[in-house]
Amino acid sequence: MTINKRITVITDPKYNLHDTGGGEHPEIPERLQIINGRLTSGHLAGMVDFASPRPATRSELMAFHPESWLFRFEEAVLSGRTYIDHPDNQIGFESFEIATLSAGAGLCGIDLIEQDGLQGERIIFCSTRPPGHHAEPTRPFGFCFLNNCVLAARYWQQRYGRRRLCVLDFDAHHGNGIQTAFEEDGEVLYISIHEHPSFSYPGTGWAEEHGLGPGKGKILNIPLAPGSNDAGVLAALDGPVRSLLEQFRPEAFVIAAGFDAHLLDDMSGLAYSSELYGKIGARLAVWSKEFCCGRLVSILEGGYHLPVLADCVENYLSGLLLTKP
C-alpha cells in the first residue's frame, strides 16, 4: 500500500562542523553525509525534500536545561577545550552553536507538522548531530549535549498545547536523559527498547522502573539481552508497547531514532536486521495515524556503521511511508 506522502529531511551542512576530534570517535560528520546522500540518490529520492533547521532559542533550551549548563557549555567551547567532563563529549569551537541548531531541528519539524494541520501527510526526519538522548539537564553524556527529543516534546506541549505525548526510543542505548525529564511527569510516556543495562552504556533503563509519583506507569523500559534480534523487538512492539499506547492515546509522537542496534554496528551487542527498521517505521505510521492524525517527528540519535546506517534510515522512512523497502 502506498500513501502519497512526502518526506521532509531537516538537516544543515553546519552539522559537519561539530568537531569530535577525528581519531576513533564514532560520532562523525560522515554519518549524516551518508544518510543524506542515500536519501538524495536512493529509491526514496523522488519523495524527499530538505528543510533547514533554526537554532533553538535560549528559552526553548531552558525547557530542560538550566542556564548554568548553557553557560558552562558555551564557556567550555569558547575557551578552546576539546571535551566537557569526559572524552566521549568532544567539542570544537562551533559545537555550542551547532548543538542549538541540532536541538532546533525537531522544533522546526513540529512547526511544519502543525502548519500542515489535519491535511498534512508529511514525514519529518531530523538528520542531525550531535545526538541528544543521553544529555542530562546539567551535564553531557555519551556524545550528547542538549537533549533534542526532550526539547522537542516540551516545545510541542508549550507552543502547541499537545500535552499528552509519547517519546519512543529504539536506539540501542537507553535514553537516560529522556527518562530524567519525564520520570515524574504524568503527561509524557517514555518507551525505550535497548540493550540490557548490565552490558550497555549508560547502565540505566531497568525493566523495574515505571516512573515515579505522577509519572508512575509512564515509563516502559524494555531491556534486551546481548544478541537479541528482530523477534524480541517485534514481540515488545506488538505486545506491551501497543497495549500501553492504546491506554495512553498520545496526541503526538517524538521518536528517538537510533540505528546502532544493527548486527553490524559494533557500538552495541544487539543484532537487528536492516529490514526491522522498516517494520518499526510501519508500526509507528499505523499508530500515529490511529491515535493522533499522523503527528510524529523522528530525530536521529545513534547509528555508527556507515554503510548500514544509510540502509536502516532508508528502510525506516519507507516503513513510515507504508511502502516496502
Next chain:
Amino acid sequence: MFIQYSMTPDPVTIGADMPVIEAAAMLRKKRFRHLPVVDGDGRLLAMLTDRDLRSACPSTVLSLEEREQVLEKVKATSISEIMSTDFVALQPTSTLDDALLLFQTHNIGALPVIDDQGRVIGIFSLNDMMTAYRRLFGLGEKGSVLVAIEDADDQAALGSLVNALERKNVFFTRLVRVPGQGREPDIVYLRVNTMNIRAVHRIVEDAGFTIHVPSIQP
C-alpha cells in the same frame, strides 16, 4: 567494604521497660522491623523484632472478647519479657563480608553495630548491605558499562589489560577477576565509563583477550 561507612549511625533505640504496645506502635510509625534494646548507658541488651511483637499479640482467630482479654495482659507487659537476648552484632571494624556471613548463617534482617563497651553505635540492615555491594561493584552507575573478558591463564594478565586500557586513556572504575565454577568460565569483569564501547573492545582484543559474550540465547 567497611561497615562503619555503610551503617546507619546513632539508630533509634529503646529501653527494656518499654511496654509492648508502645514498642509496637513505634515500629509501625517509623516502619522499622528491628529495634536495639539498650540499658541506661546505651549498652545493647537485646534486639527486638517485629516478629517478637507479632508473637506477643493476640491471634485474630480469637473472638473480640478473648482478644481484648489478652490485650489487657499484653498492655501490662514490657518488652523485656519478649525480647531476644540471643543476638549477634558487628563491630565498627567489621566488613561487608562479616555482615554477609552473619545474615546468611542466622537468617536475620538487621545487625546492631556495637563498640568495645557494648554500646550501640549503628545498625546495618540487609537493605544497607545490598546498597553497599551495589556501590562496591558500581551496579547501575550511570555512564558505566560492564565488560566481561575471558581470563587468560596468565598471572600477568590483569597487568597487561590495565596497561592497555591506561595507554589509551580509557577510564574504568572496577576490575574483578573471578575464577569460574561449574559452567561458568574464568572471567575478568571490567566496569568502564565510556560510550565508546567499540574502542574498548578493540583495545581488549589487541591486548590478546577475548570479550566474553554471555550464552543467553534470546
